[in-house]
Amino acid sequence: MFNNRLPVSYYKELAALSEKHKVYIVQHVENKKIFLKKILTVYNLNVYEQLFRQPARNVPRIHAMYESDGMLTIIEEYISGDTLEEIVNICGKIPEAEAVSYCMKLCDILHELHSRKPPIIHRDIKPSNIMLTEDERIVLIDFNAARQCTNMSGRDTRLIGTEGYAAPEQFGFGNSTSRSDIYAIGRLLEDITGLSSDQYTKISPKTKRVIAKCLEINPKDRFHDVQHLKSALKKICNYSSARSTYC
Numbered sequence: 001m002f003n004n005r006l007p008v009s010y011y012k013e014l015a016a017l018s019e020k021h022k023v024y025i026v027q028h029v030e031n032k033k034i035f036l037k038k039i040l041t042v043y044n045l046n047v048y049e050q051l052f053r054q055p056a057r058n059v060p061r062i063h064a065m066y067e068s069d070g071m072l073t074i075i076e077e078y079i080s081g082d083t084l085e086e087i088v089n090i091c092g093k094i095p096e097a098e099a100v101s102y103c104m105k106l107c108d109i110l111h112e113l114h115s116r117k118p119p120i121i122h123r124d125i126k127p128s129n130i131m132l133t134e135d136e137r138i139v140l141i142d143f144n145a146a147r148q149c150t151n152m153s154g155r156d157t158r159l160i161g162t163e164g165y166a167a168p169e170q171f172g173f174g175n176s177t178s179r180s181d182i183y184a185i186g187r188l189l190e191d192i193t194g195l196s197s198d199q200y201t202k203i204s205p206k207t208k209r210v211i212a213k214c215l216e217i218n219p220k221d222r223f224h225d226v227q228h229l230k231s232a233l234k235k236i237c238n239y240s241s242a243r244s245t246y247c
Contacts, residue, residue, distance in 0.1 A: 002049070007064035008073050011035060026075065035063060040072045040144055042160065047120055047146045048074060054116070058109045058139050079139050084192055085127035093194035096203055100236050103189050105138040106130065107230040110185075114178040114226060118148040121176050125184035126165045127192055149177055168217055179219040182229055186214025186222075206236045 011026035014034075022039035045067060052062045064075040084102065088094060094102070106125070113120040122129075124145035131139040145160040161170045167183035170176055189195075190211050195203055210232050216222045223229040 002045070002065045002067045002072075005066050005068070008037070008066045008075055011037060011064070011075050013037065025078070034078045036060070036076050036078050038074050038076065040074065041070065042144050043072045044147050045072065046148050047143055048072065050116065050120065050148070051143065056109070056112050056120075058105075058137060059113075059143075060139065060141055079131050079133065079141065081131045081133035081137075081139065083128050084130045084132065084188075087132065088127060088192055094192045096193055096207060096236075099189055099193045100207065100233050102130070102132070102138055102192075103185055104230050104233045106140065106185060106188075107226040107233070109138065109140045110178070110181055110226045111230075114181070118150045119178060120146055121149050121178060122146050122181050122184075123166070123170060123176055124161050125181055125188055126162050127188065130188070147176060167219070169219060174219065177219060178225055179222045182214050182222050182226060183216075183219075185226075185229065186211045189214070204236060210236065 010029050012029055013024045013026050015025045017023040017025060017036070024037045026035050026037045027033070028035065048062065048065060051059065052065055055061045060077040060079055062074055062076045066073045082090075084094070110122065113122065120143075122140065122143065122145070124142060125140075129140065129142045131141055133139060147160075161167075165184045165187045167176070167180040168174070169180055189207070193203055193207070195208070195211065210229070213232075214222055214229065223232065
């Protein structure tokens with residue numbers, strides 16, 4: 001189905017966001033709307049096909065795809081905002097209440113992905129893959145490392161993910177599951193609050209305990225799913241009153 005180049009030919013390149021990673025700003029030649037074009041060499045076609053047919057909330061919508069010669073070209077929704085990595089680099093570590101609020105919103109996104117049949121496991125959750133929009137939405141981007149969880153036994157045969165965030169099982173010690181994403185949320189919360197670098201000032205014992213449970217080596221010792229993790233986060237921070245600010 002995705003061997004027809006015509007759908008992606010309707011988008012004209014305007015500028016390169018990253019020549020190295022082959023990411024471009026494009027414009028639809030008819031309606032003039034702006035999108036992103038990505039050319040991928042590492043990807044799981046089944047994941048992108050599922051996201052194409054069944055868009056997920058707070059995940060960039062895919063509008064067209066074309067696969068040829070081991071490369072996948074996708075046209076996806078353009079998201080205006082800053083990544084958590086950019087925010088930390090500009091403003092410093094994120095206050096605990098805000099960081100917990102972001103992770104709760106991330107849990108909602110992952111709950112939808114993990115609840116699908118088959119489930120989608122992102123496997124590369126990190127500050128540069130999470131965007132904060134102007135209306136304070138959290139958007140999860142870059143599904144290059146994602147896979148569908150169709151086999152609960154065995155081991156991952158290929159390491160995909162980011163060192164420091166990828167769960168131990170992604171290094172061939174087991175099979176990636178939804179709890180692999182929970183591990184990465186623990187690393188994320190540890191990183192953006194400065195807990196991992198001793199730059200934090202006030203991190204509650206409850207937050208430290210949540211992070212520690214996320215980072216258990218044995219997946220069975222982590223939170224059962226992202227809904228349980230969100231419940232634990234709710235006890236730390238009042239989601240409705242947490243306000244996000246830049247600097």
